[in-house]
Amino acid sequence: MSVRNARRNAWNVVGVAIFVVMIFPVFWMVSTAFKSDDQINALTPTWFPLHPTLKHFRDALAKPYFWDDVKNSVIVVLVTVTIAMVLAFLAAVALSKYRFTGRKLFIVLVIGVQMLPGAGLIIPLYVVLARYHEVNTLTGVILVYLTGVLPFSVWTLPGFILGIPKDLEEAAMVDGSTRLGAFARILLPLVAPGLVATSVFAFITSWNEYIFARVLLNDGSKQTITVWLSYFLGTSRETDWGALMAASTLTAIPVVVFFLLIQRRIAFGLTAGAVRG
Amino acid sequence: MRLRVVVAAALAVALGVMAASAGASNGHKQANKLTVWLQVDAQSGWPDVVAAANQAFQAQNPGWTVNVQYQNWGDHLQKFDATIAGNDTPDVIEMGNTEMTAYMTSGAFADLTASKSQFPNSDHWLAGLAKSGLYQGKLYGVPYYAGSRVITYRTDLFKKAGIAKPPTSLTQFTSDLKKVAKMEKGVKGFSAMYMAGTDWYSALDWVFDYGGTIATTHAHKWVGALNSKQSIAGLTAYKNFFDAVAPKSAATLDEANPAPYTVFSQGLAGAILGPAWFSCCTGTKYKAVTGQFVMPSHVAGKPIPGFLGGSDVAVPAESGNKAQAIQWIADFTSTANEQSLQNKGNIPNATNLLGNTVNARAAAQSWFVPQAKHWVDVENGNILRTMLAQILTGKLSVKQAATTASDNIAYTLNQS
């Protein structure tokens, strides 16, 4: 056992080292946000702001529309993720459990959409949304995000559904439970890690998206948080590193909170592998 | 069977979203609403000027609202293009003065010639700035404000080096900077003059100072002029100046990253060249020892010609509220507003409003880019920056680099 422990400790050290490297840019962002301007501009970096200042956070929050835009982002993300997960899961069930004519065509279509160069579609998408008066509305942005998130989700989920051992499904049916019951009790928990991974992806993609939100949303009170953030860089004048880093930190917080909320689901998904049929 | 119910419900949700998106039509232009696009500089720098304009406008047009939407320099043209395609343009738009020509030649803006007299001080507009809003004698853009480029320097270092007065010639300036460099030799990373090598807004000052220019027209064709004798003399002088006083590591850098004032605020520059508002951001430590003067020419006693950067406001051709748009622009560029822009370190749009600041003195002598439809392509293709980097790193001789760039520019400008 001690050999095993030693080996585990060695892996732990590697794990911590990788953690340090990966986290450094995030740390540097947060730490910069708390430094004074003199510390930020100095040639020799200050690792930890010993006398942290909240000035940059105050400056960032003083920019108009912060809370409006956070609210907009939350709405856009929640609606997009919910709709995308429901629709994609249904399609994924069809793909992994049914054989039907047109199935291949559907797969090709989905993959094709995924391959579209987004930048090439900016103006045509604007035109179609303007025609339906969905420019400068959250609905328009949600619709565009759905086309980005759906193909990915439809692609990914069948992989997770197929990863479920077949005897588990069959065992569920032997139990005599109803089909939907079997589905809910057995299939759903088993694809939970997949659903979580996919919805985390959908969440982050739509939270972080910038270009389409920038083009489609005009009013300060109707924009998303990444667009709000871009106003720190848009002037022809100074870049205020401190306020920019503070604003960036604020932008990242909701995603972290989201992860903390679904942490339990992930842990649940991890143990799901041990369930026997 | 319940699976079917789930499927049907999902379908209903999807269709509901589609229906909602088709139904909720709040993207429609309201009758009494004026949409204005300004750059974010106004939002952070002079919101009071915008508020004053809106107030005046609403007093004249009861029942109207003004919706000011702030844009970024990086992507506002792409956004504007999208609104043109979608028949959804704003009623008023701020444009950078080098961005105007491409849109004027394509017919994007309404002709404002007949309304010129409505705009305050329009008889005294700054010639250099007003030119950017004119095309074939017609007025498409109303001058908003400008900024000239000056030297921002450390008065303490210059004094310590025994320099009593701002230099009056390029040669004198160079030798002053050399004195400062010698004195501060021990400071790691310090340079007497910090400038980004590929900052063409600065570098071309030398070209124009020696009588050169970027391109000229001949028989309705553009001819590149950077390889003319005068231009090459200017570029050579720029290279000599850069080699003598600026840091080698900055030869391929641009003026945005790092910003010259950042280098200044770190105590690593004796002087920087750039917009007059640089004085805002020289750092708490050096605020008290920050001075400015107009960059001298190689001809003693004269200032070097500087690039006149600025903004115009225009009315998109598709705007449905042109009369109101014109009125708002008149309110926005009122004498009081322009004066308050000047108080914030900008150059007002008319000569009769100019105060006697360093900024204003520099504006008297200025140069501008060729007014060609495809000039933006030259800027975006970074033709000038590539040339400057080649010259400063010694990759090509001045003549070779200038000839290549000159040919490139002529080719780009003459595209149909």
Next chain:
Amino acid sequence: MASAAETTPKWSRRRRFTWRRAGQGAVPYALVAPVVVVMGAILGYPLYSLVRIALDRYGLTELIQHKGVYIGLKNFGSVLHDSVFWHTLLRTIVFAATNVGLTMVIGTLLALLLVRISTWVRVLLTAGLVLVWSMPPVVAVQVWNWMINSENGVLNYILTELHFGNYFQHNWMQTPLSQLGMVTTLIVWGALPFVVITVYAALSQVPRELVEAAEIDGARSWRVFLDVTVPVITPVLLILTSLSILWDFGVFTQAYLLIGQPHITSANYLMGIYLFEQGYVNANFGLGAAISILMLVIVAAMSVVYVRRMLRIGDVT
């Protein structure tokens, strides 16, 4: 699935409604319909107009008049005759291959590492990865700019202090290779969390009893890995690789913002930037549309193997 149904005929008979018989009905169509409807409604017109504009001369003037001038395949001709296009294509392929390779290899290794470490390290590392993942690319680019700036970037400081050489005021944006190298660090860093967490989710589906049983049987861990783990994570790895290819081939935001417009030249174009510069910045929308379509064709050609594999989803293996 078909084989599973065949081996369980009893239930098929007993229940009115089975996976298999339902498959012959309308259910699968109803299941995929919402996705088709949503994507068709939003993308139908844009795709049509993309193709139409690609055949037009469509610049700023035409945009303002809402009417292009039909010029047939001229846009495609001028792109294909432009040596910049071919250089850009080659550069982008090398760039994408490097990024995908690094992302997938490092990502899979990290996921395997996650299985082997103590819970507290796993939680720490996962939390760190999610933090990284949560950084909007727009923000990450600014943090990178801030870390690698030549004046007082912390990267130059660390490299100098660790005696890797004198990096004082080293300019990482000096050559195209160095520029794209920095873009690669940014992209791989940003892409790793997604790959690690997804592969780890797939790994967690490996029945632990199987692994433990095999280990107790004395099977080499390498064999266990090949026989038990690899088959389970292969579909996920395939999807991730192809997705990474798509993303890295079309990368735009990070490269454009990190290199910075002032330094974008044909010497460091990637396909996404080439499209943006030609189509939007120079307002030559017809040419941009032609480039978009060519990109689509190229990506499709690169993914042929993968598409064929995807088409077999759910097929009997």
